[in-house]
Amino acid sequence: MSAKTVQMKNNWKIIPAFHPEFDLDRCDYENGCAVCVHECSFGEISLKPVKGADGQVFYRPWANMSACNSCQRCVKMCPQNAIHIAHQPMHSSHGYWTENPVSNIWRQAGSEGGVLLVGTGATGPQKRYFDSMMFDACQVTNPSIDPLREPMEIRRYLGRKSDHYGGEVGPQLELEVPIMFGAMSFGAVNLRVHEAEATATRRMGTYWNTGEGGFHEKLRHFGRNTIVQVASGRFGVSEDYLKSAAAVEIKIGQGAKPGIGGHLPGEKVSEAISKTRMIPEGADALSPAPHHDIYSIEDLRQLIFAIKESTDYHLPVSVKISAVNNVAPIVSGIARAGADIIAIDGFRGGTGATPLQIRQNTGIPVELAISAADRRLTEEGIRNRVSLVASGGIQNSSDVLKAICLGADAVYVGTPVLIALGCGACQRCFTGKCPYGITTNRPGLAERINVEEAAQALTNLLHAWAEEIKELMGSMGISAIEALRGNRDRLRGVGLNEEELKILGIKHAGA
Amino acid sequence: MCGIVGIINTDGQLIDGSHIREAIRIQRERGNGLGGGFAVYGAYPENRDKYAFHLMYEGDRSNPVIPVVESYLESRAHIHQSEQIPVYPNDRIPRGPYFKRYFLKPIEEYIAPEQTEEDYIVETVMAINRMDGAYVISSGKNLGVFKGVGYPEDVADYFRIEDYRGYMWISHNRFPTNTPGWWGGAHPFTILDKAVVHNGEITSYGTNMRWLEMYGYYCLLKTDTEVITYIYDKLTRRDSLPKADACFVMAPSLWDEIDRTKDRKKRYLRQIYGPAIVNGPFGIVLSHRGGAIVLNDRNKLRPVVCARAGNTYYASSEEASIRLLSPEVDRIWSPKGGEPVIIDLAEEVLQ
Numbered sequence: 006m007s008a009k010t011v012q013m014k015n016n017w018k019i020i021p022a023f024h025p026e027f028d029l030d031r032c033d034y035e036n037g038c039a040v041c042v043h044e045c046s047f048g049e050i051s052l053k054p055v056k057g058a059d060g061q062v063f064y065r066p067w068a069n070m071s072a073c074n075s076c077q078r079c080v081k082m083c084p085q086n087a088i089h090i091a092h093q094p095m096h097s098s099h100g101y102w103t104e105n106p107v108s109n110i111w112r113q114a115g116s117e118g119g120v121l122l123v124g125t126g127a128t129g130p131q132k133r134y135f136d137s138m139m140f141d142a143c144q145v146t147n148p149s150i151d152p153l154r155e156p157m158e159i160r161r162y163l164g165r166k167s168d169h170y171g172g173e174v175g176p177q178l179e180l181e182v183p184i185m186f187g188a189m190s191f192g193a194v195n196l197r198v199h200e201a202e203a204t205a206t207r208r209m210g211t212y213w214n215t216g217e218g219g220f221h222e223k224l225r226h227f228g229r230n231t232i233v234q235v236a237s238g239r240f241g242v243s244e245d246y247l248k249s250a251a252a253v254e255i256k257i258g259q260g261a262k263p264g265i266g267g268h269l270p271g272e273k274v275s276e277a278i279s280k281t282r283m284i285p286e287g288a289d290a291l292s293p294a295p296h297h298d299i300y301s302i303e304d305l306r307q308l309i310f311a312i313k314e315s316t317d318y319h320l321p322v323s324v325k326i327s328a329v330n331n332v333a334p335i336v337s338g339i340a341r342a343g344a345d346i347i348a349i350d351g352f353r354g355g356t357g358a359t360p361l362q363i364r365q366n367t368g369i370p371v372e373l374a375i376s377a378a379d380r381r382l383t384e385e386g387i388r389n390r391v392s393l394v395a396s397g398g399i400q401n402s403s404d405v406l407k408a409i410c411l412g413a414d415a416v417y418v419g420t421p422v423l424i425a426l427g428c429g430a431c432q433r434c435f436t437g438k439c440p441y442g443i444t445t446n447r448p449g450l451a452e453r454i455n456v457e458e459a460a461q462a463l464t465n466l467l468h469a470w471a472e473e474i475k476e477l478m479g480s481m482g483i484s485a486i487e488a489l490r491g492n493r494d495r496l497r498g499v500g501l502n503e504e505e506l507k508i509l510g511i512k513h514a515g516a
Numbered sequence: 517m518c519g520i521v522g523i524i525n526t527d528g529q530l531i532d533g534s535h536i537r538e539a540i541r542i543q544r545e546r547g548n549g550l551g552g553g554f555a556v557y558g559a560y561p562e563n564r565d566k567y568a569f570h571l572m573y574e575g576d577r578s579n580p581v582i583p584v585v586e587s588y589l590e591s592r593a594h595i596h597q598s599e600q601i602p603v604y605p606n607d608r609i610p611r612g613p614y615f616k617r618y619f620l621k622p623i624e625e626y627i628a629p630e631q632t633e634e635d636y637i638v639e640t641v642m643a644i645n646r647m648d649g650a651y652v653i654s655s656g657k658n659l660g661v662f663k664g665v666g667y668p669e670d671v672a673d674y675f676r677i678e679d680y681r682g683y684m685w686i687s688h689n690r691f692p693t694n695t696p697g698w699w700g701g702a703h704p705f706t707i708l709d710k711a712v713v714h715n716g717e718i719t720s721y722g723t724n725m726r727w728l729e730m731y732g733y734y735c736l737l738k739t740d741t742e743v744i745t746y747i748y749d750k751l752t753r754r755d756s757l758p759k760a761d762a763c764f765v766m767a768p769s770l771w772d773e774i775d776r777t778k779d780r781k782k783r784y785l786r787q788i789y790g791p792a793i794v795n796g797p798f799g800i801v802l803s804h805r806g807g808a809i810v811l812n813d814r815n816k817l818r819p820v821v822c823a824r825a826g827n828t829y830y831a832s833s834e835e836a837s838i839r840l841l842s843p844e845v846d847r848i849w850s851p852k853g854g855e856p857v858i859i860d861l862a863e864e865v866l867q
Contacts, residue, residue: 146517146693147717147796148817155815160771166788168730170755174787386730389788410722482719482797484815485768487790494722 017115019108022094023075024068025050031087034065041079041088046440046450047072047433050079076431078440109361121361124434124444126261126353126398126420129365133353134372134505135404138496139514143482150484152475158485159183159474161415163252163392164321165345175345176321178232178252180415181210182471183486184405186463187350187396187417188234188256188325190216192269192278192290193357193434194423195446196223197454202422203227204456205463209471214417217256217267217292219281225249232323235312237266238292240282244315252320252346253312255305257296258327260354260397263368267292268358273437275446306342313343321345327367328352328374328397333381340382340391347391348417349374353398355420357444358435371397372411376509379412379491388491402473411509412491425466426459518703518715519546519668519689520820522801522831523841524808528865529827530558533677536685539837541669543689546715546833550697551690552671553663555704555711555803556682560658566596566619567637570653570661571644572700573614581649582614588647592640593620601662601675608670613699615653617660634708634753638732641707645736651700656709656805663688663702671702683865684808686801688713694740701739707749709805714741715818715833716798727791747792748802759809763856765789767814801831807860816853823848829859 025041032038035057042050049072052064066088075090095104109121143149150157161183165175186202193216200223202213207230214232219241224231228249235242236256247253258264269278269290279286299305309322323346324339326332332349339347351371356364375395382388395408396417405416424430427441434444442453478486481495489495497514498506506513521539525531536554560568569589573579577600589595601615627636641652654661660682662675668689672678688703694717695701704711718724718740725735725743731754733746744766751762761781768774768786786793797817802809810831812820823830825842832838838845851857 143719147719150815156770156772158771162787162790166790168788170751170757170761170785170788172788174784177787383726383730388727388730388791482717483795485793485795487786488720488723488793488795490723490791491726492720492722494725495719 014115017111019095019111020070020093021073022104023073023090023092024070025066025073025079025088026068026091027066028087028089029065031085032066033085033087035063037064038084039064039066040082040084041066044078044082044440046078046438047436049073074431074433075429076433076440077429081427122358122435123361123364124357124359124432125430126355127364131352131370133398134370134509135400135407137499137501138372138407138509138511139499140403140406140477140481141495141497142480147482149482150479152472152479155479155484157475157478159471159478161486163346163394163414165391166389168386168389176319178212178321178346179210180212182467183409183415183474184467184470185211185232185394185415185417186213186422187354187419188214188216188254189357189419189422190218190234190240191221191281192218192273192446194444195442195451195454196221196277197451197456197459198426198443199224200456201426201454201459201463203230204460205467206230208460208464209467211467212251214254218269218278218290219283220246220249221277221281235308236292237294237296238290240284240290240292243283247312247316247320250320252323253316254323254325254346254348255308255312256325257299257305258325258350259356260327260350260352260368260371261356262359262363263327263329263352264294265359265363266294273446278446302338302342305339309343323348323394325350327354328369328371330369332369332374333377336378336393337381337385337387340387344391346394347378348394348396349378350417351395351397354396355423356434371395371408373508375408375413376411376493380510383491402470403477405470406474406477406489407496409486409489410492410496414490421466422463425462426454517546517691519543519833520687520713520715520799520801520831521833521837522686522713522803522808522810522829523684524803524829524859524861525683525827526807526829526859526861526865527827528558528683528861530681530683531685532681533672533679533685535841536687537669537672537677539832539841540687540689541667542836542840543834544667546691547667547689548691549667550665550692551663551702552666552668552688553661553702553704553713554668554672554677554685554687555654555659555661555706555713556677556680557659557684557803557805558682559660559680560619563597563619564658566621567593567655567657568659569618569620569655570601571616571618572651572653573616574649575613577614579614579649581647585644585647585650588644589618589620589640592626592636593622595620603674604676606670606673609664609666609674612664612674637708638749642732642734646734651737653700654706654711656706656711659706659709659711661704661706661711663704664699665697665702683861684803686711686713686803686808693717695738698738700737703741705737705739705742705745707745708753710745710749710802711804712741712745712748712800712802714744714798714800716800716813717796718743718794718798719796720794723791724794744794744798744800744802747794751789751792759858760856761785763809763811763858765792766794767811767854767856768793769854799833806866807858809859810851810857812851812853812855814854819850821848821850822857831857
């Protein structure tokens with residue numbers, strides 16, 4: 006008798022925690038509706054034949070239980086509202102070895118192996134400091150200001166300022182709302198998304214950022230609302246590219262993956278992307294982890310001035326870093342190296358693809374980083390030399406204003422842009438299968454973005470947040486947003502310990 | 517709520533303190549007995565070439581910080597005269613901290629090459645203010661500041677301000693709203709020859725204070741008004757900004773208007789001095805060696821009335837104070853929000 010071969014592969018089987026459920030009473034499958042099947046770009050839904058009462062064969066939708074991560078696309082597109090997403094996590098009886106650690110090990114030991122990849126920002130349980138801070142408001146001794154009756158100014162200028170009358174002011178970015186769209190590259194998102202971002206920022210008087218994937222020729226007329234990036238891969242960088250923009254940003258790091266480079270797989274490098282990035286079609290686009298010509302601060306200085314020389318000193322140069330412990334001295338060094346703007350991206354910042362372990366465990370919250378940076382620059386008497394931009398996990402207009410109170414001049418938002426276009430934060434941007442047509446260039450999917458509707462949605466978002474910011478300022482008795490930058494006295498901490506309060510520079514509520 | 521009064525004689529005619537005592541007394545409704553104060557320009561003609569340091573020491577003359585301050589002062593300045601400031605305790609203010617004044621000149625060789633004499637004095641003031649229990653109440657030439665906890669007329673009687681004569685007086689009646697009523701927290705707030713009385717609450721304090729720290733101004737008196745004095749000093753003395761421009765920085769026109777008028781200088785000022793904008797309601801009289809400035813917040817959230825009668829200008833939270841001093845005036849008006857009234861003394865007075 007021969008020994009039975011042990012089949013282990015089911016040991017690692019993971020049934021996704023989410024799957025669609027269909028209310029067949031509502032579902033229109035009997036009339037041949039199969040919208041959900043076509044809408045799901047992950048192949049989660051198929052059609053299954055069923056016999057009707059008179060023996061006729063119908064095809065009903067069927068969850069394959071293999072690919073759903075609750076992007077909600079099918080739910081939103083179902084003409085009959087017949088779908089909901091069921092959440093069925095793998096329940097372990099163990100209090101410590103719960104779903105995530107267990108299924109991650111199964112994934113690595115079983116079929117997938119290697120480094121686990123995810124899209125979007127960190128999901129971990131770390132404290133969201135924004136929620137532990139509340140605004141102060143005016144009562145009795147100080148009238149609040151009604152933004153419907155009184156002018157409320159939220160314009161910001163970003164760039165190098167003099168610290169005395171008569172001193173020189175560097176080139177400035179003029180923001181009518183203190184919110185810019187953060188870097189998301191062509192390749193990571195498609196051209197339609199870029200065009201929508203460019204259109205909305207032009208309408209609202211602010212800026213969007215091309216990311217590191219170049220600046221498509223078709224959109225160059227949006228240059229004066231565009232920040233172009235120079236990252237370690239140098240994709241698409243030319244003199245024309247630099248000069249086509251309102252500002253140039255050197256990307257050193259990104260909150261979702263501090264110290265990690267990027268990788269756009271060759272299959273995503275289409276003809277348009279190849280031209281814009283200036284790399285061969287079908288070739289992997291690799292961004293090294295560091296810039297191989299920047300191994301320290303003096304090298305950064307050379308790149309900053311190389312860019313300034315190439316653009317005749319007409320454009321502000323920004324340097325984007327991920328928020329790390331040593332952020333304060335780093336920022337001081339970057340300011341002294343000649344940067345006009347420094348963007349600090351907290352660990353909640355989004356991405357198209359990042360190793361899971363990096364995303365969840367590297368970097369620090371932007372709230373702490375921006376406060377530390379602002380304090381250090383002030384202590385050194387050079388705060389006027391640079392503008393600070395905060396990003397990474399900003400979820401709403403209050404977060405924007407809290408970041409400003411902690412020392413930011415303005416903010417970048419990225420994930421909110423995607424969500425405004427429909428994104429359900431399903432964390433699979435890197436697959437190229439984005440069902441909303443955002444983080445994909447696939448024909449048939451990218452067309453799901455209608456540029457005009459998308460631009461309107463982004464305009465709406467900026468407009469809504471601007472109005473909310475004015476309301477918040479009015480309640481604080483502030484009529485010009487420059488009176489809030491670094492104004493920690495307008496914030497109070499709730500449930501924070503002494504060390505946290507000290508770093509944020511705020512008092513506890515009631516104090 | 518608070519009350520302010522300013523009397524400015526542009527020809528340098530001296531009047532005694534009884535007038536302003538009355539003018540601020542009738543605004544009693546605007547205060548609550550937790551602060552009153554006065555600044556008088558022209559108070560020390562015989563020592564007019566020396567800095568008059570008014571020091572407030574917490575407790576009494578046994579405060580151990582006194583010898584520390586005095587030896588510090590001696591290490592930096594020639595003290596030509598020092599004396600206790602006479603006080604007259606009464607049943608409304610039975611006691612107060614210990615006040616002393618010093619007439620001094622800096623030791624010139626100690627002034628650093630990159631410093632002006634006035635920078636050196638500011639540095640001295642900031643150093644003393646950071647010592648526990650000692651506060652420089654005023655540090656200008658020919659300027660005296662008297663302030664304390666009580667209604668302003670009680671404070672006036674405590675110091676007998678009618679014994680002082682000056683060509684410019686400002687005063688304050690306090691109704692504290694954000695910080696405790698304490699002697700150092702009464703107005704005016706001063707640095708060098710500048711003194712400010714303020715009705716309002718400064719919501720931009722946190723931004724202003726941090727900006728000032730970059731230039732060696734430390735806000736230690738627990739009251740928001742302090743920042744106005746220092747901002748004005750930084751702008752006009754250190755950066756040589758004209759008075760009107762300094763007022764523009766604190767209460768600028770709207771960006772829309774700057775865009776419309778294409779005023780490059782105003783755009784520049786607002787860009788570089790953004791953190792010096794003063795937000796929140798305020799009405800202030802800011803006096804300095806050469807005159808005074810009256811300024812309201814951009815939304816005009818506090819009352820200020822100005823008037824002129826001959827060579828005397830008045831500014832007040834209430835018209836009644838002006839009419840009390842001068843029933844007939846040549847002109848009386850309420851300045852618009854953000855539009856400064858700049859009163860300059862005649863050139864001869866400054867000689």
